Structure formats: structure tokens, C-alpha cells
Amino acid sequence: MLQLNQDIKYLQGVGPSRAELLQKELDIKTVGDLLEYFPYRHIDRSRFYRIADINGTMPYVQLVGEILSFENVGDGRKKRLIAHFSDGTGVIDLVWFQGVKYIVQTYDCRKPYVVFGRPQMYKGRINVAHPEMEAASASAANGTAVAAYDAYQQRLFAEPDDSTSVTPVAQVANAGAASPFRPLYHTSELMKKRGLNSTLIARLTTTLLRMLDEPLAETLPAWLVERYRLMSRNDALRQIHYPDSADELRRAQSRLKFEELFYVQLNILRYARDRARKYRGIVFSRVGNAFNDFYFHHLPFPLTGAQMRVVREIRTDMGSGRQMNRLLQGDVGSGKTLVALMCALIAIDNGCQACIMAPTEILAEQHVETLQRMLADMPVRVELLTGTVKGKRRATLLNDLLTGDIHILVGTHAVIEDNVVFSRLGLVIIDEQHRFGVAQRAKMWQKNAVPPHVLVMTATPIPRTLAMTLYGDLDVSVIDELPPGRKPIQTIHQYDRHRKSLNQSIGRQIALGRQVYIVYPLIKESEKMDLKNLEDGYEQVRQDFPDCQVSKVHGQMKPAEKDAEMQRFARGETQILVATTVIEVGVNVPNASVMVIENAERFGLSQLHQLRGRVGRGADQSFCILVTKYNLNEDTRRRIQIMVDSTDGFEIAEQDLKLRGPGDLEGTQQSGMAFDLKIANLAKDGVLLQMARDAAQHIVDDDEQERTPANQIVWQRLHELRKTNINWGSIS
Ligand code: ADP
Ligand code: MG
Secondary structure (H helix, E strand, C coil): CCCCCCEHHHCCCCHHHHHHHHHHHHCCCEHHHHHCCCCCEEEECCEEECHHHCCCCCCCEEEEEEEEEEEEECCHHHCEEEEEEECCCCEEEEEECCCHHHHHHHCCCCCEEEEEECEEEECCEEEEECCEEEECCCCCCCHHHHHHHHHHHCCCCCCCCCCCCCCEEEECCCCCCCCCEEEECCCCHHHHHCCCCHHHHHHHHHHHHHHCCCCCCCCCCHHHHHHCCCCCHHHHHHHCCCCCCHHHHHHHHHHHHHHHHHHHHHHHHHHHHHHHHHCECCCCCCCCHHHHHHHHHHCCCCCCHHHHHHHHHHHHHHCCCECCEEEEEECCCCCHHHHHHHHHHHHHHCCCEEEEECCCHHHHHHHHHHHHHHCCCCCCCEEEECCCCCHHHHHHHHHHHHHCCCCEEEECHHHHCCCCCCCCEEEEEEEECCCCCHHHHHHHHCCCCCCCEEEEEECCCCCHHHHHHHCCCCEEEEECCCCCCCCCCEEEEEEHHHHHHHHHHHHHHHHCCCEEEEECCCCCCCCCCCCCCHHHHHHHHHHHCCCCCEEEECCCCCHHHHHHHHHHHHCCCCCEEEECHHHCCCCCCCCEEEEEECCHHHCCHHHHHHHHCCCCCCCCCCEEEEEECCCCCHHHHHHHHHHHHCCCHHHHHHHHHHHHCHHHCCCHHHHCCCCCCCCCCCCCCHHHHHHHHHHHHHHHHHCCCCCCHHHHHHHHHHHHHHHHCHHHHCCC
């Protein structure tokens, strides 16, 4: 029996140089790796098309018919052989640029052939270049070819039906053992150049599966396979390459997706369980002066129902005796800062300090200001620590932190550094734009003997499936309500060639005393992408609005300079702020009621939503104007439309995931965790993910000692996966 860990080099048809290529390009080292290199699509070889129905957009066609005549055309490099091929419904050109002599010798006119290839338009005619050809005859080696021959002889042309855009000449039954499907595998450019293409990989998987004549070992416990009616692993790994039918293919995919998601979830949930077992939390048993004084005397506005519920959830968790690890999800402007503050006050009431981490200096500064303002009349000391706090100020600050004089420390990544030492750190709040990784969270734990409670807040909502994977080890609280009295922001899509009317609208708002943001995607001119340069934009704005004061902020400015410009705008000294996305997070200027986003087509949905959240913070009707070029592709048009139609961040996040896929969403690249999924897709497999998570949770809860015999298969497999997958190990 062939061992799955056997070097791929020794598989028939591979050899040392192909083995090297497979390893380098696809990370396939063993035959087991090849077995788990799944096709991205299948071609249904049981379907035949009529020539009359073919168009140039179909990925492939399979025809059955006869060559009417050969013709040599062109000369020099354009020299080629054409076979005029007919099935009685039309004629199509088969084209060869090479191997012409062989073709003429091998194939005859007026004999039936099965032809397979990719149709393409060339000078108004459809042709198939270098097709695969096989004799269709009553005695062909391949069952499909025999059946095709019969169908062809009897002119079994099915009537067009509406369910497919193209009518198969006939649907040929799978005559024989071979799968009617042919797998297509992704390969790299380099591989293609060296002849290691999809067809060759298919040959290798065929060989491999033939050699694996004994059943492949199961990796899920029998009770789980049964409960979820899954295909066995043995069947699934065979059917995924060469399915017997479309239905079997779907079942194989489901099984393998489930398994993949299940082990990712099991890893996450087991980690969370071990952490909960290992670390007892600081018990915040009481709500005291700080919280109550604030709540009854200094609360700037009544809490929303959602804020109240979430504060209660967090309070209960921090008092439970276990270390809290919680994700707070809330839309832009839902009031997460206030929740963070109240949780910090609970920490203070229990003799602890709190630390709030923000992704940028501007945001950290804004948090400090907000907190200091709200706590002005209370004996709570809030300080800021960023990379720019240096020298004596830094020394004093670090000292006061150590003595416990500072109650709440707000800062950037700078707070993670080893020389930042707390007297008694009880709560860490991470307000994130870009995700701080598990490693950074863990570093904050070490700042106290008993690890502090951790609250992670999202900048905008993230889709459910992504949250389950990225933050799957955390408990979740959701603020699903905005503070009252917010007028929904009106979002308008405007083409940049209607600049004049756009400027008039902006002018009208400024005349009413409002302020305007104008945001550009890039700072430096990029010749390739034809983006408006921020500087150009700035000059243009100054020309277009000669009576206005204009601020300019971008990421390459010195912090002090940037800050001064922001402040001028915040104080109302300038009416227009021209900026790059540095303003994306944080800034709060209630009088600003217009957000103009230039080249909106270049932004992701959650970024647009985040930017839009900068307006609509005052009492006035606010506007978000998405300016794009006129020619938009379908995808971009849909994205812009979603923004125009919805102001709900949760809905936008789900749509974003559907449109772009998980790999492109913010936060996923940094994490690297669980996004090299082989077969499951977080945008599409939400139902399977929930099933997998439930199953994993069940096992983690039910089999605490990991001793249940029926589950040994699971713990063993998890152990193997953790050894081979670097990202998985990094979680703990
Ligand atoms: P985010 O959740 O995006 O961090 P913020 O905490 O910045 O939102 O809050 C957005 C705005 O809403 C702030 O100006 C804040 O003062 C205000 N706000 C927060 N909670 C309430 C509330 N319960 N009622 C009225 N306004 C509130
Ligand atoms: Mg915020």
C-alpha cells in the first residue's frame, strides 16, 4: 500500500525536476499533499454541444461530428492548419499551429470524432485551437466516446431547453467506470511553461488514486459522520477529483469543507477552553464610586438600550472569576468609546488600572481628549502614551503608571513595550482599525501577574463567518442600535465629470456654515492608476473655493503638523479639509456634514463606510458624495450601489465579504490565520461553518479530558494539523 507521506518524487510520472516544481509552486511534497490538492472546477465530459449553439464566451465545449476538409492557410509565423468540422447543425474551425503533419496523418475526413476544447472568437468566426480529439466509434476505448457515437449516428439532437443556455446534443450516460468529469487544477505560469499543466496533474491524480487501492483513513469520528450525514473521507477524496455525478461532487465538497472548517474551529475553541482553564481572571466583584459617580452625575447623555445591555454583559463577565476575552462589535458611531470608558471605571473601582490601545496616534489622542473631558470633574487620571512621548515626560509617565497614579493609559502600539509597567493592570481595551494579532494581545496579558480582562472593539462590523474565524476564541457583544436623533446620512453617487454641480452643492453647504471633508485615496501620483493626486486636488479645491480656508492632512506629514491642521478644522477655522485616509479613524467634528470621497471606486466597502461615519455626528442632515469616473465595471458599480442603498454597517460587511472574498478584507492579511483554507469559502459556506463550529464546541465541552475513545481520531488529527500548519500553532 502506498503511504501518503511518501515523497511525491517517486510517484510514477513525477521524478526529481517535477517534484521540485510541485513543491516550489504548490507546496506539494508528498503524495498526500497531491491527494489534497483539489480541483477548482470540473468539466462535464458527458455533455455534448451542438455547433449551432456555440459562442466565444463558453469556457469549453465538447462536440461530436466529422471533419469535412483540411485547409492550409497563412504563411510564416501565422501558418496554420484548419479542419472544417461539422455535426450537421453548423461548421466550426479546428485550428493547429504546430504538429500539423501529425494531425493530417492521424485524422481522417468523414469519420466521427469527439472534439474537446475552448472556443474562441477570431475575426468574427469561432474556432477551437489545438482541440483534443478522439475517435467516436462503436468500439472506442472510452465509454463516453461510444455513447457519443451512438447519439451522433442517430442524430439525437435534443430540443433546446431553457434550463441551459446551450443545449447538449445529448447527455451521454456514464458508460463504464470512468468519471464523466475531468478535473481542472490551478497551476502557476512557471509550471505551465515547463509543461506541468492541469492535464498533467490530472494524470498524476489518476495514477495516485489507482495506486491507493485500500480505503483512505477516516479523520472524523463515526458518530459525527453519521450525525451530519457526511460522505466518508475515502469516498470524498476520490470523488472530489473524479466524481461519478454532479451530486456526488457536491457531497464530496461538503464533506471536505466541513472537515476543514471543523478542525479550524476545534483548534480555536480548544485554545479558548485551555486558556479559560489556565487563567483565572481578576474578579471585579463590585461596582463602586468611580462607576456610580460617572453614571449618575457625569453621563453626557442617556445610554442607548444596546450600550446598557453590553455594559451589563461585560460587567458580568469581568466578575465571573474567569479572564474575559470579548469582542465588542458595533457600527461606526454606535458609541463604543463610552462603553469602553464605563468598563474602565469598573476596573478602577476594583483597584485596577485600564489600558486603551488605538491603532493610530490621532485616534489615541482623540480618545484621551474625550475621556479627559468626560471625566473632568472626577478624580480619575487619564494619560496618553505614544511613540512621540519622549524624554522627561515619558519617564514621569512611566513612573506614575508604576505607582498607580495613572488610572487609565491610552496609547498606540507603544504601550506594548516591555518597559511600560503597570501597578495593577486589570483591563485592556483594544480599539482597532487594523487588527492587533493574538501575539500582541498575549503580550498585554503578561503585564500583570493575573492576566487582565481583554475587550477588543471593531472599527466597523465584520461579517459573522469572519468573526467566527478571526476572533473565534472570543465571546461576542453587539451594539446593534445607534444613539437617538441621528439623521441617516444621504449617500450620493456622482461622476467626476459633473464637477461643477458637485462644487455647487458643496458651496451651498459651506454657505450654511457647515464644513466639508474631501478624501483622496493616494498621496503620491501613480502613473499607472490615473489617480488624482492629493496635492493637485488641494490646489484645485483652493481655486474652486477662493473664499474658503482649506486644510490639508496626509500620512506623510509630521504628527505635530498633522495635528495642527486637524485642530484648525476641528475649531472651525477652515471650512474644507482635504485629506487622505488618515482621517478614516477617530476624528470627531460634529459640524462637518459633507464627506466627499474622490476615486471612491478605489476604496473597499468597509473603508467607505468608516469614512462616511465621520459625518452625521451633529444635528444637521449630512451627505456623503462618492465621486467616481464614468466607466465603472460591474463589480464597482454594485459596491457603490450598496453604499447608496444602505447605512447599516452589518449589512455592508456581509455584502463586502460576498463581493471580495475573505482574503481581501481588512484584518485578514495581518492575521494569516485560517485564510489559507483549501476548499471552504467564508463568503459562501456560512451554514457549514456554523455546523462545524457547533460540532467542535460539542466535542470541546463534552470531552474535556480528551479521553473519549470515539474522539481519539479527532485529537490525533488536530495534533497532526498543528504540527504541519504554522499559523495554527501561533494561536497559543
Ligand atoms: P464608535 O462606536 O464609532 O467608536 P463613538 O464612541 O465615537 O462611536 O461615538 C460616536 C458619537 O456618538 C460620539 O460623538 C458620542 O459622544 C456619541 N454618543 C455615544 N453614545 C451616545 C448616546 N447614548 N447618546 C447620544 N450620543 C452618544
Ligand atoms: Mg471608535
